[in-house]
Amino acid sequence: MIPQFLKRLDEFSTLSDATQAQLQEYISVVEVPKGEFILKHQEVCRYIFYIEAGFARQYYYKDGKEVTEWFAGNRDFCFSITSYFDGTPSNLLIEAVEDSTVIRLHRDGILQLSKTNPEIAQLAIQMFARSLKFSQLRTESILFQSARDRYLHLLDTKPYVIQKVPLAHIASFLGISQETLSRIRAKV
Amino acid sequence: MIPQFLKRLDEFSTLSDATQAQLQEYISVVEVPKGEFILKHQEVCRYIFYIEAGFARQYYYKDGKEVTEWFAGNRDFCFSITSYFDGTPSNLLIEAVEDSTVIRLHRDGILQLSKTNPEIAQLAIQMFARSLKFSQLRTESILFQSARDRYLHLLDTKPYVIQKVPLAHIASFLGISQETLSRIRAKV
DNA sequence: TTGATTATTTGACGAATGTCAAAGGATTCT
DNA sequence: AGAATCCTTTGACATTCGTCAAATAATCAA
CATH class of the missing domain: 2.60.120.10 (Jelly Rolls)
Known part of the structure; x- marks a missing residue:
């Protein structure tokens, strides 16, 4: 190891x-x-x-x-x-x-x-x-991408995250409320 | 020098x-x-x-x-x-x-x-x-502070910026529209 | 299985912010 | 000074998003 x-x-x-x-x-x-x-x-x-x-x-x-x-x-x-x-x-x-x-x-x-x-x-x-x-990329993504785009990007790069952690954690990572994320998700 | x-x-x-x-x-x-x-x-x-x-x-x-x-x-x-x-x-x-x-x-x-x-x-x-x-601090400030707080923080740490660059540049730095910044400013 | 807990969705509403448009100031150049 | 340009403010309105509250779904433990 x-x-x-x-x-x-x-x-x-x-x-x-x-x-x-x-x-x-x-x-x-x-x-x-x-x-x-x-x-x-x-x-x-x-x-x-x-x-x-x-x-x-x-x-x-x-x-x-x-x-x-x-x-x-x-x-x-x-x-x-x-x-x-x-x-x-x-x-x-x-x-x-x-x-x-x-x-x-x-x-x-x-x-x-x-x-x-x-x-x-x-x-x-x-x-x-x-x-x-990495830190730079993260800043740019927060600044220039919508929460929706960042969610899709997360889905794309770390799909397993969605299975493993509750929605609220993902929402706080994206900087939006849990309800908003739930609504974003409903539309995808 | x-x-x-x-x-x-x-x-x-x-x-x-x-x-x-x-x-x-x-x-x-x-x-x-x-x-x-x-x-x-x-x-x-x-x-x-x-x-x-x-x-x-x-x-x-x-x-x-x-x-x-x-x-x-x-x-x-x-x-x-x-x-x-x-x-x-x-x-x-x-x-x-x-x-x-x-x-x-x-x-x-x-x-x-x-x-x-x-x-x-x-x-x-x-x-x-x-x-x-620095990069880390910047990310946190974007994620967790309101535009108003970030404006005040900028005033606090780099007061000369406000004299030197047009409002629109500061607004885009804060990630908000020029009009919103103007309104924030009117209330301070 | 059943009940308790936790997670997610949905609706209603209000606050914050963006956009468009226009007016008023300030600055610069000739 | 006067004209042109740039900068800033203000208003009206639409949109997005957060918050609160409640309902539904999923998970877990006894």
């Missing part, structure tokens, strides 16, 4: 055997049962998480209500950006929507080792660049 | 004299008159731009209309994320709203040198981490 994960990282930037060995010490695998948290509220996010199997939802609380930020499915990465970089307690919660196998890459394995190992620095740069592009 | 810029970079991550000398070759200063472009449409974004003096607007076209993405004022950084990382032609335009002094850091100075110089790799990581946090 860990070799596969290293191979996945290698796609971002080539990693020598020595670097892979170095990284191994910062990699751990955890099984998270449905309903449990991959990242708890107020916990400092010390890892980049990789959903090897299963499915997770990222959300936080806004005015007492859950607001879904993202769904992380098969082989997606996820982490709390602010907490990870600043070492502050996370407002973001990451919850396993179903039993999940999660591979964790400790931040020291990236942020510390990157200071001395250029390969790891490259890995970090590539991973963060990727996150940055 | 360039020493000051290096000092600014040094705030992200400490840079030795040798590294600073190395970076210098990738730094250039350009004067951009009002109305001219810092980054043209369809041009590949080969630099991270730093607005030393003056003021710029980032925007692109959506259905034939200009949509403002961001304002870059005093000592702000800006670049087209997608174009910069992928080397694709930029959809984003960066226009000088007033005569501006722009310091450009060539992407080779970051992406290439970071492969061999760990200090530059750290700089890259810190800069991209910062961009990532």
Whole structure:
């Protein structure tokens, strides 16, 4: 499982055997049962998480209500950006929507080792660049696409989401009310 | 001017004299008159731009209309994320709203040198981490704040914007119509 | 299975916002 | 100054969307 994960990282930037060995010490695998948290509220996010199997939802609380930020499915990465970089307690919660196998890459394995190992620095740069592009795309989709289009896009790219989480979570992810989403759905 | 810029970079991550000398070759200063472009449409974004003096607007076209993405004022950084990382032609335009002094850091100075110089790799990581946090904050503000709150926040953080650009640009930045912004303004 | 809980849909209504149109200000250029 | 252009405000109206409330459907546990 860990070799596969290293191979996945290698796609971002080539990693020598020595670097892979170095990284191994910062990699751990955890099984998270449905309903449990991959990242708890107020916990400092010390890892980049990789959903090897299963499915997770990222959300936080806004005015007492859950607001879904993202769904992380098969082989997606996820982490709390602010907490990870600043070492502050996370407002973001990451919850396993179903039993999940999660591979964790400790931040020291990236942020510390990157200071001395250029390969790891490259890995970090590539991973963060990727996150940055994703974040950018997300902003654009929110700004320029209607809720309806974004729903259709979600259907297109992550069809399994619709089976796995309640409508209300998808609605909060799209930034619209549950009723509106229900009505959008009725017309498709 | 360039020493000051290096000092600014040094705030992200400490840079030795040798590294600073190395970076210098990738730094250039350009004067951009009002109305001219810092980054043209369809041009590949080969630099991270730093607005030393003056003021710029980032925007692109959506259905034939200009949509403002961001304002870059005093000592702000800006670049087209997608174009910069992928080397694709930029959809984003960066226009000088007033005569501006722009310091450009060539992407080779970051992406290439970071492969061999760990200090530059750290700089890259810190800069991209910062961009990532900004991007994240922007997304949250769009999703969870009303247009009115975002306008007030803009007034709070970049009050000079209101003097410098027409209302329509601010409205498109906020994602609302010009008329709505005018009405919001009438009530403040 | 049955009842309890949770999830989804539907209807009615009001608030917020977009669009179209027009008027009034402000700025720029000659 | 005067004309032309650009910018901003205002009004009227239609549309979208959120909220509240209730009904229906689906899921789960005893």
